[in-house]
Amino acid sequence: MKITGAQALMKCLKEQNVNCIFGFPGGAVIDIYDELLKDQDITHVLVRHEQAAIHAADAYARVNGDVGVALVTSGPGATNTVTGIASAYLDSIPLVVFTGQVPTGLIGNDAFQEVDIVGITRPCTKHNYLVKDVKDLVPTIREAFHIARTGRPGPVLIDLPKDVAVGKINFPEMKPVKMRTYRPTYEPHPGQIEKACKAIIKAKKPVLYVGGGVIASKSSEELTELAHNLNIPVTMTLMGLGGFPGTDPLSMGMLGMHGTYFANMAVADCDMLIAVGARFDDRVTGKLSDFAPHAKIIHIDIDPSSISKNVQVDIPIVADCKYALAAMNNWFKTTSSIDMAKESATHEPWLNQIKDWKAKHPLGYVEETDIIKPQFVVQKLHELTNGDAIISTEVGQNQMWAAQFYHFNKPNNFLTSGGLGVMGYGLPAAIGAQMAAPDRTVIDVAGDGSIQMNIQELATAQQYHCPVKVAILNNNYLGMVRQWQELFYNKQYSATVLDVEPDFVKLAEAYGAVGLRATKPDEVEPVIKEALATDNTVIMDFVIKREEGVYPMVPAGKATTEMLLV
Amino acid sequence: MRRHTLSVLLQNKPGVLSRVTGLFSGRGFNIESLSVAPTIEKEVSCLTLVTTGDEAIVEQITKQLHKLIDVIKVTDMSEHEYVEREMALIRVKAESSTRAEVLRTIDIFRGKVVDVCPKSYSIEVTGSVSKVQAIIDILRPIGIQEIVRTGAVAMTRGHK
Numbered sequence: 006m007k008i009t010g011a012q013a014l015m016k017c018l019k020e021q022n023v024n025c026i027f028g029f030p031g032g033a034v035i036d037i038y039d040e041l042l043k044d045q046d047i048t049h050v051l052v053r054h055e056q057a058a059i060h061a062a063d064a065y066a067r068v069n070g071d072v073g074v075a076l077v078t079s080g081p082g083a084t085n086t087v088t089g090i091a092s093a094y095l096d097s098i099p100l101v102v103f104t105g106q107v108p109t110g111l112i113g114n115d116a117f118q119e120v121d122i123v124g125i126t127r128p129c130t131k132h133n134y135l136v137k138d139v140k141d142l143v144p145t146i147r148e149a150f151h152i153a154r155t156g157r158p159g160p161v162l163i164d165l166p167k168d169v170a171v172g173k174i175n176f177p178e179m180k181p182v183k184m185r186t187y188r189p190t191y192e193p194h195p196g197q198i199e200k201a202c203k204a205i206i207k208a209k210k211p212v213l214y215v216g217g218g219v220i221a222s223k224s225s226e227e228l229t230e231l232a233h234n235l236n237i238p239v240t241m242t243l244m245g246l247g248g249f250p251g252t253d254p255l256s257m258g259m260l261g262m263h264g265t266y267f268a269n270m271a272v273a274d275c276d277m278l279i280a281v282g283a284r285f286d287d288r289v290t291g292k293l294s295d296f297a298p299h300a301k302i303i304h305i306d307i308d309p310s311s312i313s314k315n316v317q318v319d320i321p322i323v324a325d326c327k328y329a330l331a332a333m334n335n336w337f338k339t340t341s342s343i344d345m346a347k348e349s350a351t352h353e354p355w356l357n358q359i360k361d362w363k364a365k366h367p368l369g370y371v372e373e374t375d376i377i378k379p380q381f382v383v384q385k386l387h388e389l390t391n392g393d394a395i396i397s398t399e400v401g402q403n404q405m406w407a408a409q410f411y412h413f414n415k416p417n418n419f420l421t422s423g424g425l426g427v428m429g430y431g432l433p434a435a436i437g438a439q440m441a442a443p444d445r446t447v448i449d450v451a452g453d454g455s456i457q458m459n460i461q462e463l464a465t466a467q468q469y470h471c472p473v474k475v476a477i478l479n480n481n482y483l484g485m486v487r488q489w490q491e492l493f494y495n496k497q498y499s500a501t502v503l504d505v506e507p508d509f510v511k512l513a514e515a516y517g518a519v520g521l522r523a524t525k526p527d528e529v530e531p532v533i534k535e536a537l538a539t540d541n542t543v544i545m546d547f548v549i550k551r552e553e554g555v556y557p558m559v560p561a562g563k564a565t566t567e568m569l570l571v
Numbered sequence: 572m573r574r575h576t577l578s579v580l581l582q583n584k585p586g587v588l589s590r591v592t593g594l595f596s597g598r599g600f601n602i603e604s605l606s607v608a609p610t611i612e613k614e615v616s617c618l619t620l621v622t623t624g625d626e627a628i629v630e631q632i633t634k635q636l637h638k639l640i641d642v643i644k645v646t647d648m649s650e651h652e653y654v655e656r657e658m659a660l661i662r663v664k665a666e667s668s669t670r671a672e673v674l675r676t677i678d679i680f681r682g683k684v685v686d687v688c689p690k691s692y693s694i695e696v697t698g699s700v701s702k703v704q705a706i707i708d709i710l711r712p713i714g715i716q717e718i719v720r721t722g723a724v725a726m727t728r729g730h731k
Contacts, residue, residue, distance in 0.1 A: 127590060128597045132640040135586075152640060186582060186643045310634035313627065 007173040010139045010165070011040040014103070017146040018047055020179055023074050025050065025065060025440050027058040031078020032118065033105025036170040041076075050440060050469055052433065053461040055082050059089020059160075060430050060459070061437030063098045064397060064420045068441035070223070072099045072153050079105040080118030083164075084125065088427055090160045091129040095424025096244060097221055099158035101149050106166040109137055123164050131159030139172030151182040156189030157308040158221055189307060193324035193332050201279075201303045201320045202336045208277030208301070210355045211237045214260065214289075217244030217423065218282015218306060218326045220416040225249065227330035228281060234337060236352045238359055240268040242283050243408055244423040251412030252392070257359065258368060258412075261289040262559045263405045266366035269557070269565040271359050272297050280304040282326040285315040286424070295564035305329045366557070366570055368409055377526050379403070379478040379549045382533075383410035386448060386476060389533050394418070394446040397434040399455030400426045401485035403478050405555040407450040429458030432475060436462060439471040446474070446537065453479040453506055463516040466542040474536045475544045477509055480551045488554045492569070509546040518542035574603070575629050576648040576655055576725045579618040582641040583609060590639050591618060600624065600632050604657075604700075604722030615643065619724045621700075652728040658697045658721045660685070661707065664714030665692045673713060680706045691716060 008016075014037060018026070025048045030038045041049050052058045058075040066073030077086055083104040093100050107116040123135045132152050134145050142165075149161040205211060219228050225248050232239050232255050239249045240260040249256055257268035272278065278300040283289070290296040293315060304311075304318040305326055312321045322329050370380040383406050386394070396411050397420040398404040404421055413419045420438060422430040431449040439447045449456075456477055466473050478484075487501040510520030519541050523532040529547065536543040557568040581587050588607060595602050600622060607618040622632060629647065636645045648655070665673045670692075677684060677694050680702065686693035696706050700723050707718065 123586065124589070127586075127593050184640075187640050308638070310631065310638050312634075314631060317627075 006175075008176055009036070009040070010142050010170040010172050010174070011037045013143050013174060013176055014146065014170070015040055015044050015047065016176055017143055018074065020147075021072065021150045023072070024048060026074040026076055027052055027061040027065070027437065028076035029055050029058060029078065029082060031080075031082045031105060033079035033107060033167045034076060034103075034165070034170070036167065037076065037103070037105070037165070048440075049076075050436070050465065052465050054459060055085035056089050056429065057433035057436075057459050057462045057465065059086045059093065059100065059102065060422075060427070060433035061440070062100055062102075063089065063093045063096070064434035064437030065441045066098050066100060067417045067420055068395065068438045070417070072101055072150055073437070074101050074103070076103045077105065078118070079107055079122075080120050082118075083120055083122035087125060087129065088425070090126055090162065092422045092425040092427045092430065093160040094129045094131065096422065097158050097217060098160065099153040100160035101146075101153050102160060102162045104162060104164050106135070106164045108168040109166045110168070112166065122162065126162050129160075130162050133162040133164070135164040135166075136169050137166070139169045139174050142169060142174070143177050147179070147182050148184065151184075152187065156187070157218075190323050191307070191325040191328050193305070193322050193329040195332070197320060197322045198329065198332045198336055201322060202333055202340070204301055204303065204320060205235065205277060205279065209352070210275045211235075211277040211279060211352070212271050212275040212300075213237050213239040213249075214242075214272065214278055214280045214283055215239055215245040215248050216242040216281065216283025217248075219245055219248035222282060222307070222326040223416070224327035224330050225416050227327055227334060229253075230334050231330055234334070236356065237279070238271060238356065240264065240272065242286070242289055242423070243421060245283060246408060246419045247413035247416045250414040252414055259408055261286075261565065262291065262561075263409065263555050263557065264565070265368050266557050266568060266570065267359050267362040269559070269568060270362045273564070273566045274358075275300045278302045280306075280318075281330065282306060284311045287315075290315065291559045291563055291565040295566070370553075370556075370571055373550065374526060376550045377523060377529060377547055379406050379480075379547070379553055380410050381526060382476060382478060382529055382547050382549070383407055383450065385529050385533055386450070387411045389530070389537060390446055390448070394448050395420065395435075395438045395442065397421065397431040397438060397447065397449045399431040399449070399451045399458075400428045401452050401455060401483070402488065402553075402555050403450050403452040403455065403484075405485075406478065409555075411450075428455035432456065432459050432462045432473070433465070435473040435475070436466050436469070436471050439473050440469065447471075448474045448476055451475055451477045452484055453477050453481060453509070454483040454503060457507075460512070463513065463518055463542060467517045471542060472540050473542055475542075477544060477546050478549050479509070479546055480549050480553065481506065482551060485555070487552075491552065491554070492558075493560065509544050513542070513544035516542070518544060520544050520546065522546040522548065524548045572623055572625055573649070574621060574623050576653070576723060577620045577622065577633070577636070578646040578648055578725055579620060579636055580610070580643040581607075581616045581618055582643065583614050583616045584641060587616070587641045588618070590641060591620075591636065594635055594639065598635065600628065604720070606722040606724055619722070621723050646727070648725045648727065653725050654728060655699055655723050655725040656697055657700050657703050657723045658695065659703045659707070660693060660695055660719045661710060661715060662691050662693045662717040663710050664690065664716060666690055669713050673710070676706065676709055682706065
């Protein structure tokens with residue numbers, strides 16, 4: 006029996022175990038929405054702006070551990086997704102985004118709500134498709150999911166002309182996707198593993214530098230085993246936080262521009278840097294020539310183009326982190342040199358050196374009794390949720406304080422737009438996370454500036470009963486840019502003062518959510534407790550010290566040892 | 572900095588060329604010439620691309636090309652023995668005083684006259700990129716009116 010393209014799409018989603026999608030309708034996808042309404046198995050979350058659909062799907066993918074899906078209409082619906090897609094691309098998050106398109110006969114005619122979204126998103130998707138014939142629809146969708154979730158994950162976009170959704174086909178049988186040109190390497194080369202392990206044994210001052218690849222490949226256990234067996238201290242990128250337990254004695258927290266003093270010192274001094282699923286981003290390396298200058302570098306990454314892109318690598322290992330780390334653990338376990346490895350691997354002088362650095366400049370801030378410090382709010386959030394909440398962030402100071410002071414112990418408890426740095430990510434991401442994990446506590450750590458970039462999503466949270474908590478660290482500034490202006494632009498606060506702002510408590514109430522405010526340090530705990538006890542969306546408005554900065558800070562372009570400290 | 576000729580096998584699908592050129596412009600890589608046409612397999616196109624860069628840049632170009640889903644194979648010809656050819660069509664001034672000299676030059680370079688007008692010849696010349704450049708340099712003082720070049724195509728030597 007023949008079915009329509011829209012019906013085939015629903016069947017494909019089920020084949021891929023999709024049961025929740027995020028989207029916003031329009032003329033070009035009205036046939037798909039008609040089918041969606043009839044379908045009982047797939048929940049559709051109606052966002053209030055298409056960008057939010059992508060961020061929500063992104064967070065859903067992270068928490069659920071599989072592909073996130075979004076559906077939007079043509080033209081503006083499609084262009085509104087671009088920021089979200091670019092963010093997912095830079096953070097390697099698997100998404101399949103369906104955009105509507107004008108009927109095939111009208112393509113290229115500047116038709117109403119027509120835009121070449123395949124052209125627009127070519128540089129910010131892992132791959133994309135324009136389906137011109139309904140016969141190609143099902144194979145394309147299957148291929149898209151395959152590409153999104155395998156290898157280095159990423160967003161894939163499928164552009165669906167309106168006539169493709171109504172065209173009729175026989176639904177083809179599911180076969181494993183086989184592609185001539187796309188075969189990611191999962192297994193590491195055994196020779197490279199051996200080389201790496203032998204080099205690690207020789208190292209006196211090794212450091213594990215861990216990125217989002219560990220989280221994407223679900224290899225936290227393997228990583229923890231390696232670090233513990235060989236006593237190697239671990240530092241994480243923003244995207245890697247939670248890949249190794251933040252409260253573990255071997256954890257040095259985050260490195261880079263706002264990393265800890267001891268992590269940056271350790272990287273600068275180490276003789277062996279083991280990069281696992283990380284990509285030597287400029288926010289991590291600072292001045293390239295001074296990054297880990299004494300270290301032999303091992304780099305494990307599934308994407309060959311990440312290797313030796315910014316920093317020349319001594320021992321490259323192209324593989325899935327999980328396979329490579331398991332192979333290394335196995336090598337240390339089975340090789341006769343294990344005793345030797347263990348002996349040399351106490352790394353006592355090295356760990357003591359790091360301890361000294363930590364004692365000299367621990368991560369901290371100046372506590373004050375009459376005004377709320379943002380770091381204090383994050384610490385309290387950590388304490389009152391037992392470090393077990395899912396934290397999403399906006400971008401800027403709020404994001405860095407959350408990264409520094411909420412010591413993430415598990416992967417995917419920290420959701421942030423790391424590579425692109427999208428203000429407005431946090432609230433839709435919190436909603437996506439809550440849809441994936443209805444029983445978890447989800448908190449968006451926000452700034453008063455960035456929360457306004459997607460604040461309309463409070464309505465979505467209400468409609469789908471997402472009891473997400475928004476903690477606004479409110480300083481009436483675009484705080485991170487202001488901090489740069491304070492430090493490097495002679496305190497000329499150009500366009501960073503938010504003189505006019507809504508009353509966030511009343512705003513929450515206007516949406517049917519709960520609004521709470523704290524203006525004194527002793528109000529912080531009661532407000533958080535009340536928010537956590539409330540079965541509704543809550544905005545907590547924390548009025549914080551206005552000119553508080555994020556420290557340590559490495560000025561852009563400087564070596565990571567040249568930190569400005571508290 | 573060295574000149575590299577890359578041979579890239581692609582799926583012959585709409586938009587593939589723009590994926591390649593977009594990659595170069597987006598990442599600031601340089602394209603000196605580019606030529607693309609179908610191969611013996613009709614689903615596969617071969618794109619020959621000449622670029623310059625140091626080893627690290629060319630390594631990155633190769634890896635980024637590989638990363639495109641529609642790219643089948645990337646060969647850096649500079650790592651092999653290979654034959655490289657380019658064709659040029661050149662319209663050169665040929666008045667009575669210079670006609671003989673133009674014809675002689677064409678002959679030396681084993682070119683062909685493909686169109687004759689009262690005051691000009693259009694000629695076709697094939698050869699390595701440097702040979703094509705050489706005839707252009709020699710004809711320039713006589714008066715070149717127009718040049719169209721194909722860009723290099725290349726193939727490895729020996730049997731496959």
